[in-house]
Amino acid sequence: MTAMIDLPTIADVAAAAGRLAGSAVRTPLLENADLNARVGGRVLIKPETLQRTGSFKFRGAGNKIAKLMQAGERPQTILAYSSGNHAQGVAAAARLAGLSALIVMPDDAPAIKIENTRALGAEIVFYDRRTEDREAITELLLRERGGTLVRPYDDPDVIAGQGTVGLEIAEQAHERGAVVDHVLVPCGGGGLTSGIALALSGASPKTRVHPVEPEGFDDTRRSLATGKILGNEPGATSFCDALLAPRPGALTFALNSRLVGEGFAVTDAETTAAMAFAFRTLKLVVEPGGAVALAAVLAGKIDCRKRTICIVLSGGNADPAIFCRAVGGPPPT
């Protein structure tokens, strides 16, 4: 590690947990007998679907904004670019702090994410994901209107906030007398994966963390395998709208390359089956990107026999039509 980039530390995750106490939900750690029987091991389920705004993203945004406020900064506006879950996390955290939020979102984001972001009081600027650069649009807005940008993953305070998921996993597994062998984490830009890995490197050093990505968007898996940051091949598609980041972040990859084990990739068909399993058996609403770690376990990407595996369900903001198609309801008309 060089001194050139500012990586968060275990202490930063602990500080984030303190800042988030009272606003973020301490999501439960669940277990399901049918899932355990199916994989022949013990699967602990961390449902960040039950987090404020329906995904883990409130943690990172909440920590970042709370830290700004503690430092005496009071930005006029909080800016963010996001496919939808970070948007909601930022909008909710900004509102709690009494700040306005301005979000740059792709015009093909799921309707539920657009509606929820708006319902949280944020202003939305849309762009075309195929022809426009969201970071350039955001830079322009920052120059025009001022404010503070909260990046979706490549920010030490955002990573530290997401890391509180890892602290809770360690504490809750300990409460039930379990030691987690492997944690599987849905991975887009790598903020949640690196935050959890950082937290567990202190709180449960025997636990191995693994990113899970959609096939065609397994940039983190390939980057970890080769030791350098690789982008996704152009032209791939996936319905996991939350996990389509083009390449690992500089900070997240610096952490992940030191801290995590091999990555896994799952097909959209495997993710669809996982959403249906979550509906039928777990009774949880999980969006496509939130279901990839469950998909990896159900599809046998990792041997769970006689092991304790933790899977993170990272988000539940699924549009009804996409959800119903996945769980075996009738197709959209």
Place this chain on the structure above:
Amino acid sequence: MTAMIDLPTIADVAAAAGRLAGSAVRTPLLENADLNARVGGRVLIKPETLQRTGSFKFRGAGNKIAKLMQAGERPQTILAYSSGNHAQGVAAAARLAGLSALIVMPDDAPAIKIENTRALGAEIVFYDRRTEDREAITELLLRERGGTLVRPYDDPDVIAGQGTVGLEIAEQAHERGAVVDHVLVPCGGGGLTSGIALALSGASPKTRVHPVEPEGFDDTRRSLATGKILGNEPGATSFCDALLAPRPGALTFALNSRLVGEGFAVTDAETTAAMAFAFRTLKLVVEPGGAVALAAVLAGKIDCRKRTICIVLSGGNADPAIFCRAVGGPPPT
């Protein structure tokens, strides 16, 4: 209360909790900021959807069967009649005890409940709900094949088992520094309502328990209001398949008439809206009958302002087509 019927006691609920430790899930107590904001109070959510077999019914069946085994009985078969959730609870509890299960189910039960009951190894005998009497069929099977009947609600051990939900509510509310003013409970035959009321009469005597039923099947509400057991008027319909019991049980009504407050009735439209809210905001899969307490809160049947209300989500075994129709997915083709 007369000495003629054998009512369960608070001690029986505590004993049930001991028997169920390790097999029943201690479901979490959840809270959602959007729901709190919407009703202007604090709503604690007890999701028995996350219980083994997807409803609270495993608790009562598990307690009954564990107590039989403790007493040295080892019936050849466990019999039950059920629209589907009790069926799964009995099938799972029988299998855990190494016993076979024989279940009498209506032929129009939701497919998911039939499939899950069969997957748990039970034999199913179907009957026509409109022309046949399930209790008579069950009596005949008992004479022909022997075994022990586990009634769905009018049994002290079943009521005591369901009461463990109430013990957990009291403990989990206490852990977060809350005192619950009102608990709203989905009510069919009254086993869950009376069990929770019994448990809370000891563990949280200031808490008032209220049954919630579908309109047209509000036999418990009307029976409580008049002080005597009234059946439902014939001809009513509701999609809350789990809550269509014809009249309150003798034991459950004896308890409820002493222990619970007024009942509430909700329309199927209100229940549909509650299922959609659970999908969109809580990210929980709730079946129609499991959603009526949430429906009562959302529809303003009880004033939640500045109060702490607990709602039980009693089951999540929804067929995909019914679920998707409710949550705004496309209609079935």
